[in-house]
Amino acid sequence: MGNIFRWFVPRSGKAARQRSFLGICSFLLPLLVWCLVSYVPFIWHPKILVVDPGGVDYFQVGMLVDKSVFRDELANMQLQHLGVPHGEPANPIYLPAPHQVAKAFYTAFTTEPEQKDGPWLHESLWHSVKIIFWGFVISSLFGVPLGILSGTYSIFGRLSEPFIEFFRYLPAPAFGALAVAVLGIYDGPKIAIIVIGTFFQQVLIVANTTRKLDTTILEAALTLGTRRISLLTRVVVPAILPDLYRDQRILLGWAWTYLIVAELIGTSTGITWFITQQARYQHFDNVYAAIMMIGILGFGTDLLLAKLGRRLFPWDRSLDRT
Amino acid sequence: MNIESTLPGYLEQSDAVRARFDRIRQREIILEVRNLGKHYSSAQGDVEALRDINFKVHRREFICVLGPSGCGKSTLVRTLAGLEKHSSGKVLLDGKPVLGPGQDRGMVFQGYSLFPWLTVKKNVMFGPEMNGRDHDEAERDARLWLDLVGLDKFADAYPHQLSGGMRQRVAIARALVNQPRILLMDEPFGALDAMTRAKMQTHLLDIWRNIDITVLFITHDLDEAIFLADRILVLKAHPGEVQEVIEVPVPRPRSAASLSSPEFRATKARLEELIHPAAAQESEEDQVVKPHMIRFTNVTDNVE
Numbered sequence: 001m002g003n004i005f006r007w008f009v010p011r012s013g014k015a016a017r018q019r020s021f022l023g024i025c026s027f028l029l030p031l032l033v034w035c036l037v038s039y040v041p042f043i044w045h046p047k048i049l050v051v052d053p054g055g056v057d058y059f060q061v062g063m064l065v066d067k068s069v070f071r072d073e074l075a076n077m078q079l080q081h082l083g084v085p086h087g088e089p090a091n092p093i094y095l096p097a098p099h100q101v102a103k104a105f106y107t108a109f110t111t112e113p114e115q116k117d118g119p120w121l122h123e124s125l126w127h128s129v130k131i132i133f134w135g136f137v138i139s140s141l142f143g144v145p146l147g148i149l150s151g152t153y154s155i156f157g158r159l160s161e162p163f164i165e166f167f168r169y170l171p172a173p174a175f176g177a178l179a180v181a182v183l184g185i186y187d188g189p190k191i192a193i194i195v196i197g198t199f200f201q202q203v204l205i206v207a208n209t210t211r212k213l214d215t216t217i218l219e220a221a222l223t224l225g226t227r228r229i230s231l232l233t234r235v236v237v238p239a240i241l242p243d244l245y246r247d248q249r250i251l252l253g254w255a256w257t258y259l260i261v262a263e264l265i266g267t268s269t270g271i272t273w274f275i276t277q278q279a280r281y282q283h284f285d286n287v288y289a290a291i292m293m294i295g296i297l298g299f300g301t302d303l304l305l306a307k308l309g310r311r312l313f314p315w316d317r318s319l320d321r322t
Numbered sequence: 323m324n325i326e327s328t329l330p331g332y333l334e335q336s337d338a339v340r341a342r343f344d345r346i347r348q349r350e351i352i353l354e355v356r357n358l359g360k361h362y363s364s365a366q367g368d369v370e371a372l373r374d375i376n377f378k379v380h381r382r383e384f385i386c387v388l389g390p391s392g393c394g395k396s397t398l399v400r401t402l403a404g405l406e407k408h409s410s411g412k413v414l415l416d417g418k419p420v421l422g423p424g425q426d427r428g429m430v431f432q433g434y435s436l437f438p439w440l441t442v443k444k445n446v447m448f449g450p451e452m453n454g455r456d457h458d459e460a461e462r463d464a465r466l467w468l469d470l471v472g473l474d475k476f477a478d479a480y481p482h483q484l485s486g487g488m489r490q491r492v493a494i495a496r497a498l499v500n501q502p503r504i505l506l507m508d509e510p511f512g513a514l515d516a517m518t519r520a521k522m523q524t525h526l527l528d529i530w531r532n533i534d535i536t537v538l539f540i541t542h543d544l545d546e547a548i549f550l551a552d553r554i555l556v557l558k559a560h561p562g563e564v565q566e567v568i569e570v571p572v573p574r575p576r577s578a579a580s581l582s583s584p585e586f587r588a589t590k591a592r593l594e595e596l597i598h599p600a601a602a603q604e605s606e607e608d609q610v611v612k613p614h615m616i617r618f619t620n621v622t623d624n625v626e
Contacts, residue, residue: 219405221452222405223424224497234452314480315480
């Protein structure tokens with residue numbers, strides 16, 4: 001008992017082994033729930049998979065019917081002394097079992113596109129990554145400098161932030177039609193949606209991070225003879241860099257959430273196109289696999305960036321606390 | 323009381339001390355503060371932080387500014403550094419008015435103001451580089467000053483790897499490498515433990531003895547002020563005004579033994595009179611904060 005309670009001590013910064021163990025558990029727990037729902041017949045399973053239609057004329061092998069329908073038909077057949085149907089409990093088509101989705105991770109890449117010149121999955125994924133990349137780069141190109149300026153000089157902040165504060169409440173997808181009208185139906189409007197979705201948050205977050213910079217640092221720099229632009233380039237920027245990097249990681253995740261909406265605008269492309277296509281053909285295992293691939297790509301990038309950050313900013317103390 | 327009667331007056335100076343003060347007065351004036359005043363408006367209305375401050379600092383003099391919290395001593399030093407604007411009066415450095423921060427006035431802050439992203443050496447090199455010195459020259463100077471504060475071994479460490487006392491040594495080196503006319507120190511040892519603080523005080527006196535630097539040192543610690551200063555500027559609060567300027571009669575060189583010398587005790591007695599007046603009127607905090615002591619332990623369970 002005592003051992004178990006020790007785990008609940010808040011922020012006890014226990015050994016790294018325990019941390020990674022819990023980290024893996026946080027993934028295993030949902031997976032366990034999914035397995036239970038999929039493989040244990042008496043949990044949920046609202047459908048019956050017909051194995052032998054018996055005397056029911058509209059039943060076919062492999063057909064999914066509601067439990068109540070099956071029960072009625074079974075009673076019906078017994079009453080009429082016809083062949084009774086056989087079936088086994090099953091989940092609806094939209095909830096494939098873990099092993100099916102796991103297999104789809106491979107087969108989704110190897111199945112030919114349904115349409116002749118349609119893109120393969122890896123092409124779709126690559127297209128999505130490019131959209132995210134350009135959207136985020138363009139947003140950062142303007143958002144980060146503006147954020148730093150707004151955070152450093154109050155005149156910039158007061159001039160830009162009220163409007164940005166207002167604009168960030170306008171949902172980015174609302175600009176979809178407009179973006180298509182201006183930028184055409186291909187990648188332009190998609191990138192624009194990601195830029196609109198990211199940029200305004202970015203300015204505010206970066207400005208806030210810059211504002212949190214300890215004034216003593218700035219004052220010390222001033223008394224050492226730092227002037228104007230070097231205050232910005234030699235003090236403000238390096239001082240906030242680790243926090244800025246963290247902000248950018250969070251914002252990149254944000255950009256991913258806009259991806260699906262963005263890709264629906266104009267001609268549907270990328271991973272979204274793949275998902276909608278597969279859903280149309282009821283290949284839900286592929287749908288789940290594709291959704292998870294987005295998660296893996298996003299989360300994987302973030303983990304990589306976090307590792308890289310530790311390399312880049314060896315002096316950053318806040319990393320030790322997490 | 324009978325102890326105090328045996329003490330010499332704090333105004334009595336031995337011949338050596340008097341001669342020393344005469345010599346100091348003959349040196350040129352580095353910093354002159356004339357009728358300095360500062361107002362600012364706050365939620366409680368117009369606040370007069372400083373009123374009619376006048377003093378002169380001679381070259382290689384060590385001045386301490388002492389006062390209770392809220393007396394405006396930090397405002398004063400920040401104004402001298404050019405980090406805050408004053409409302410009236412003048413601050414003259416070498417006869418020229420101070421208009422903003424500059425490398426002719428070095429500053430050491432109470433908090434750790436080192437740049438966390440730079441190594442110790444790069445921190446010290448920062449000033450010279452900002453002032454247009456080339457990299458090699460700046461590095462040579464940084465090495466020299468780090469050696470002087472005893473941290474040449476830590477040149478490549480980051481500030482967070484150093485103890486509080488070491489960080490303040492770096493801060494001193496970083497301020498001095500610019501060769502300022504005056505070193506302004508805003509309670510630089512306030513965050514250090516007693517042992518480290520005592521070491522740093524001795525170290526600061528060593529530095530001051532060996533290089534051409536004038537020091538203006540802010541503190542609220544009476545012992546620290548007496549131990550370090552040639553003259554102590556005693557401020558009083560609301561508004562911040564100069565109450566008295568005391569020439570410290572404790573002879574130099576000073577050591578730990580100076581702390582128990584009669585001159586030291588006489589000066590301290592005087593400072594206590596000034597800062598904690600006998601009929602101690604309650605401070606604002608005392609008026610608001612009134613602990614109501616409740617007995618939480620058994621009546622027989624006594625610790626005293």
